[in-house]
């Protein structure tokens with residue numbers, strides 16, 4: 001019997017983070033060795049989005065990137081700066097707009113600035129027909145209100161790092177969003193409620209991500225001060241498989257194919 005290695009797609013890795021400056025080559029190799037064949041590198045401000053696109057260009061057989069302004073950085077938004085985001089999105093390796101959305105947890109940018117920046121991203125995604133990488137934390141109602149105004153024209157969109165409650169999840173599923181699950185699920189302090197929700201996500205809308213170097217899965221038994229890396233993605237996939245009814249093979253291949261499809265990539 002031939003052995004087919006499991007394949008994973010990390011839809012959100014912050015590889016522009018300085019903790020990866022010295023060894024990104026090694027990080028990608030180790031990930032690849034354990035089946036993490038593809039990654040999307042998240043851009044969270046203009047500078048970051050430029051670097052993400054450069055990494056994706058260098059490692060184009062494995063990586064793509066996003067370009068956008070994270071809600072934390074929304075105060076940096078201006079129409080002038082956004083024309084540079086727009087030109088980045090025309091690059092071959094930049095496959096997605098974001099991350100963008102609302103984060104009322106810490107309000108590093110004011111809710112008004114976040115909304116202005118978010119709406120600019122939504123309009124751009126519709127204009128260019130490019131998928132969206134969305135972030136929502138403690139802002140479900142406003143997020144639904146804003147996206148509802150665009151939903152009939154919106155291209156594919158993922159609510160990445162979903163951490164909300166059952167009602168929020170059902171609403172996002174109803175709106176047709178993909179759902180991204182991170183190692184938050186493996187956090188005994190704040191992720192327990194997700195265990196009951198994982199089975200509600202339609203198989204064709206489920207994707208996984210590490211959000212490295214953040215959100216190290218806390219139940220892996222390694223030093224909790226360690227950097228999270230794409231190579232740990234399989235741990236999240238395994239945890240998801242324990243909470244759902246389909247076979248691991250079907251689950252893993254579906255999550256991989258969903259991700260290729262989401263970013264408009266071929267096998």
Ligand SMILES: [Zn+2]
Pocket residue numbers: 099134135136160161
């Ligand atoms: Zn995010």
